[in-house]
Amino acid sequence: MKFKMIHENLNVSDLDRSLRFYEEALDLHEVRRKTSEDFIIVYLKSDVGDFELELTWLKDHPQAYDLGECEFHLAFQVDNFEEAHKKHKEMGCICFENEAMGIYFIEDPDGYWLEVLP
Helix, strand or coil: CCCCCCEEEEECCCHHHHHHHHHHHHCCEEEEEEECCCEEEEEEECCCCCCEEEEEEECCCCCCCCCCCCCCCEEEECCCHHHHHHHHHHHCCEEEEECCCCEEEEECCCCCEEEEEC
16 A cells, blocks of 8 residues: 655635745645635645645634644755745745754744755
8 A cells, every 4th residue: 555645734814825925935836726615725836746735724713823832844845945045034934044954944924834955
């Protein structure tokens, strides 16, 4: 039996703000969406992979999400690390850098950490 990872879900408080962030910061584009009167689910992906990020907005969840200690994260590999770092610095979304490891993290509008590595 073989399993293939296909997507990761993140719940978001402001879907439009999150869509703008993921488009600008990581060049992720909407590929499909599911809508009901209680929720909206949007699937995003890059042009260079099959893995999808699922953003879920729940109508009846007005409070911020409790992310605990943010010990989980998604990782993104980029072909031009210096250019990405400059862009994210200009966006003001870098929340942690580990120069010894050659990586950094950005934070999305809901507080999720995303690792960027060369």
